[in-house]
Amino acid sequence: MRRLLVESTVRLSPGCQILVQADAVIIDTRETELRVQTPKAPELARLLSQLFRPNVPRHVISENQLEDCLVEPVLQALSEDDLLLDEGRANDASEPEEALDALLAEARFHARSIFAQPFWSELLSGTLSTAQVLGWGVEFYHFVDAANDYMSLGVAHARGHRSQRGMLARHLIEEMDHGQIFLNGLARSGVDPGSVQEAPPLPHTAALVNLLAEMAIEGEVTYAASFAVMQPGLATASREAVDAFYKELSELYPFAEPMLEAFRRHAVIDVDLHHEETVFARICRDDSGLSRAERIRARWAMRALAESFVLFFEGIRDGYPKAGSFAPRRALSVSGL
Amino acid sequence: MKPEQAMFPARRPVLRADATVYLSDGAVELVVDGDEYRVSTPEATALCDALLRMNGMLNVEDVCTVSGLSRPTAEAAIPRLVDLGALHYHDQNGPRLVDTGDFARICRSLYTLWKERLFGHPLWVGLAAGSLPRSVFVGWAIESYWFILGVLDRLPMAIAGAENRNIRNVFCRHFAEEWDHYLFFERALDSLGVDTVQRAAGEPLPATRAVQNWMRRAARQDPLRYAACSGFLESTGRDRDSARTFFEHVASHYGCEGREAVSPMVEHVALDEAYEHSGFVEKTISHVRELDRERARAALRSAFGLVETLEMWSTDILHHYATDDALPLGASRSYRRVRL
Numbered sequence: 001m002r003r004l005l006v007e008s009t010v011r012l013s014p015g016c017q018i019l020v021q022a023d024a025v026i027i028d029t030r031e032t033e034l035r036v037q038t039p040k041a042p043e044l045a046r047l048l049s050q051l052f053r054p055n056v057p058r059h060v061i062s063e064n065q066l067e068d069c070l071v072e073p074v075l076q077a078l079s080e081d082d083l084l085l086d087e088g089r090a091n092d093a094s095e096p097e098e099a100l101d102a103l104l105a106e107a108r109f110h111a112r113s114i115f116a117q118p119f120w121s122e123l124l125s126g127t128l129s130t131a132q133v134l135g136w137g138v139e140f141y142h143f144v145d146a147a148n149d150y151m152s153l154g155v156a157h158a159r160g161h162r163s164q165r166g167m168l169a170r171h172l173i174e175e176m177d178h179g180q181i182f183l184n185g186l187a188r189s190g191v192d193p194g195s196v197q198e199a200p201p202l203p204h205t206a207a208l209v210n211l212l213a214e215m216a217i218e219g220e221v222t223y224a225a226s227f228a229v230m231q232p233g234l235a236t237a238s239r240e241a242v243d244a245f246y247k248e249l250s251e252l253y254p255f256a257e258p259m260l261e262a263f264r265r266h267a268v269i270d271v272d273l274h275h276e277e278t279v280f281a282r283i284c285r286d287d288s289g290l291s292r293a294e295r296i297r298a299r300w301a302m303r304a305l306a307e308s309f310v311l312f313f314e315g316i317r318d319g320y321p322k323a324g325s326f327a328p329r330r331a332l333s334v335s336g337l
Numbered sequence: 338m339k340p341e342q343a344m345f346p347a348r349r350p351v352l353r354a355d356a357t358v359y360l361s362d363g364a365v366e367l368v369v370d371g372d373e374y375r376v377s378t379p380e381a382t383a384l385c386d387a388l389l390r391m392n393g394m395l396n397v398e399d400v401c402t403v404s405g406l407s408r409p410t411a412e413a414a415i416p417r418l419v420d421l422g423a424l425h426y427h428d429q430n431g432p433r434l435v436d437t438g439d440f441a442r443i444c445r446s447l448y449t450l451w452k453e454r455l456f457g458h459p460l461w462v463g464l465a466a467g468s469l470p471r472s473v474f475v476g477w478a479i480e481s482y483w484f485i486l487g488v489l490d491r492l493p494m495a496i497a498g499a500e501n502r503n504i505r506n507v508f509c510r511h512f513a514e515e516w517d518h519y520l521f522f523e524r525a526l527d528s529l530g531v532d533t534v535q536r537a538a539g540e541p542l543p544a545t546r547a548v549q550n551w552m553r554r555a556a557r558q559d560p561l562r563y564a565a566c567s568g569f570l571e572s573t574g575r576d577r578d579s580a581r582t583f584f585e586h587v588a589s590h591y592g593c594e595g596r597e598a599v600s601p602m603v604e605h606v607a608l609d610e611a612y613e614h615s616g617f618v619e620k621t622i623s624h625v626r627e628l629d630r631e632r633a634r635a636a637l638r639s640a641f642g643l644v645e646t647l648e649m650w651s652t653d654i655l656h657h658y659a660t661d662d663a664l665p666l667g668a669s670r671s672y673r674r675v676r677l
Contacts, residue, residue: 192395
């Protein structure tokens with residue numbers, strides 16, 4: 001039986017903005033816009049605003065003088081766009097495949113909130129500074145290079161779903177040299193590679209890498225769940241889409257073209273390796289699927305990682321100057337030591 | 338030409354990691370330890386670019402080539418900035434070993450500078466001035482509770498990673514004295530209405546988790562790195578008068594419940610002082626026979642990374658708890674909601 005979202009505990013993506021225009025509610029996410037034509041626009045907008053924290057719409061429908069027949073289709077549309085999370089769906093699922101669908105929907109929901117942050121709109125509007133763009137390259141280098149840290153821990157701590165270790169190992173081997181791609185790209189953009197390697201990552205980047213390491217140490221469920229957020233399959237993965245995205249960025253930031261070519265090259269490798277088919281799906285289908293306790297931990301990992309990515313991009317935006325020249329961060333150096 | 342002049346192009350200058358450099362009205366502004374220096378020169382843009390590149394990897398000649406700074410300007414500016422303590426030269430041929438007493442003294446002097454920097458953050462200034470909303474005050478108490486509770490995650494990791502039996506004993510004693518200090522903060526939260534149900538449902542902010550994970554990593558890498566990080570945390574309570582003044586200010590601005598909440602925190606500082614926790618680095622280093630320079634440097638870098646992480650933590654608290662839906666704590670939260 002289909003779950004009715006008005007009866008479920010749901011949560012609206014923090015990336016949504018609710019606007020009222022005459023007889024319409026507009027739910028704007030920068031990427032998509034959902035317009036609901038209704039004479040009860042203010043009431044519907046009020047109800048949606050109450051869903052930014054987990055809430056059961058049924059409990060607030062009557063106080064907003066609304067009816068199921070108006071609210072349920074709106075919630076369904078938001079859910080299909082991964083903008084509304086059904087908080088109980090993954091825990092309540094009775095079949096492994098059903099649980100997997102719910103968990104992947106949850107991963108997409110959290111991934112959307114990462115791309116709703118100001119860093120992305122500013123990047124795509126061409127307003128980031130030279131230092132912020134090149135700083136993005138440096139921090140992303142640190143993040144990609146850290147695969148040898150957290151992915152190695154992930155393989156070493158996979159103690160439950162042992163049959164998936166081969167795939168985890170292959171994934172690590174595929175990623176272990178990718179830092180060099182970014183280092184080369186930065187060098188071709190005029191950034192000294194030795195200085196990049198010497199530069200300490202921003203604390204926001206270190207926080208992300210350390211969280212991934214902790215998830216890897218916990219075990220393969222939280223480790224693999226993190227990849228469900230990092231490779232959520234929000235858009236159709238194709239070489240053409242990747243090429244078009246980085247071509248647009250190169251036109252906005254011509255000084256960083258070689259660095260952006262490294263980003264493109266790395267993304268194309270991921271497309272060719274089909275990294276959107278994550279090891280998480282395999283673990284969820286393994287044996288009898290995830291236990292309830294494992295699903296709870298997987299959900300925690302997805303939420304925590306998405307928040308850490310929000311912080312990561314906030315760090316790049318705020319941690320590198322909005323004007324002036326760029327140089328990698330300097331490591332602490334004490335005279336005489 | 339004097340020998341030091343001949344060597345100058347080959348020297349590798351290092352601008353302090355905590356110095357801020359920017360261009361302002363055609364001059365270079367340099368901020369070190371809260372002091373501002375202004376360098377006016379027709380080559381301001383090149384000088385600013387050159388200073389940012391002074392990371393000990395490039396020599397003066399390379400820095401000049403890359404930035405376009407002329408040699409005469411470099412020769413005039415660099416020694417002056419060395420005298421001011423903003424720059425020093427990377428020493429490639431220094432002794433392999435560092436005196437352990439020197440290491441402890443360096444820690445102590447750096448901690449003093451870093452404390453000033455950290456407590457100059459708008460969160461701490463705003464709490465002391467009472468200019469921040471109640472929700473931020475409550476949020477600071479909540480995240481401090483999780484931060485203190487995190488000793489259960491970080492210090493046992495350091496104990497397990499300490500091969501040296503004496504260092505392990507120092508860590509064990511510290512843990513035995515420290516492990517239940519979250520109880521002070523539970524009392525603080527009780528008085529603010531953040532009850533056990535909320536505490537069980539809530540989650541630390543990402544930056545609170547980051548502080549804990551930073552220290553867990555340090556513990557996995559080297560007990561000395563952990564000691565340098567922990568030493569900084571303990572040093573924040575060393576100046577008891579400053580801590581008490583801070584808490585008095587906070588208590589006076591957030592009413593009766595503010596006073597009740599702060600009272601256990603003051604007790605906590607007093608207890609740490611009674612345990613002499615501020616001597617943590619000295620106690621640890623006294624059991625290190627030979628201290629390799631690279632190891633000492635890595636430990637200090639770890640401690641500085643913690644300071645930067647604590648600044649990020651302060652910002653995260655300020656941003657998150659200023660929003661109207663941050664409290665009460667719940668099972669999931671709206672983190673960095675996009676707003677028009």
